[in-house]
Amino acid sequence: MRPDPRYKNTWTKGHKLPIYHGGSDGLSNIQAECYECNFQKNAGALGGRPIETCDPVLKLNGAISVAISQERISRKFCFVLNNETKIFPVQIKNRDTGVIAFRISLGGSGGNTRAASEEVDESTMTRKVLEKGYAVRCKSLDGKTNGLYKKGHRSVREVRLNII
Incomplete structure (x- = not known):
């Protein structure tokens, strides 16, 4: 909800x-964003909706479908979950070093920790996840589903390559 109704059409x-x-x-x-799209993003979400793409139809019960910054998403492949959600590998910023990279691990017990993972580029991530069974941090485009996923994981129904 807007704290002040005067901001209804404010960019x-x-x-x-x-x-x-x-x-x-x-x-x-920097980009111009509508008040709702800018301020209803949560702190962990990436990117807002620029003016020309702001569409009230996407607003469901006051919530905004948050677009994730395209620079951080890999389109080399996606996992399709059992519930039909498509999730994509996403780069993460290491708070200690400032490095932005794909975070992969072998998964399993303790695999969801920084100590058990590697920070790699897109081609290394793709090769290790698809060929060697590594897990990668993923997120859906609406930002509602995220976590560590790997090929053959119980919630992953299929892998789709070269998503545009």
Whole structure:
């Protein structure tokens, strides 16, 4: 809900890649966003909806379908879960080093920790996940589903390659 009804049609300064996720206040990272799209994002979500893509039809019961920053999503493949949700490998920022990379691990007990994982580029991630059975951090495009997933995992129905 808007704290003040005067802001119904107000455009706000939004970040394509939020400061929280390593973005800057540089002009190339700024976009105009509607009040609702900008301020209903949660702190962990990536990106807002620029003016030209803001569509009230996407707003369900006051919630916003949050678009994830396309720079952080791999389109080399996606996992389709048993409930039909498509999840994509996503880069994560290491808070200690500032490195933004895909985080992979062998999974299993303790596999969901930074100590048990590797930070790798997209081609290494793709090879290790699809050929060697590694797990990767993934997220759905609406930001509602996320976690560590791997090929053959009990909730993964299939793998789709080269998603555009």
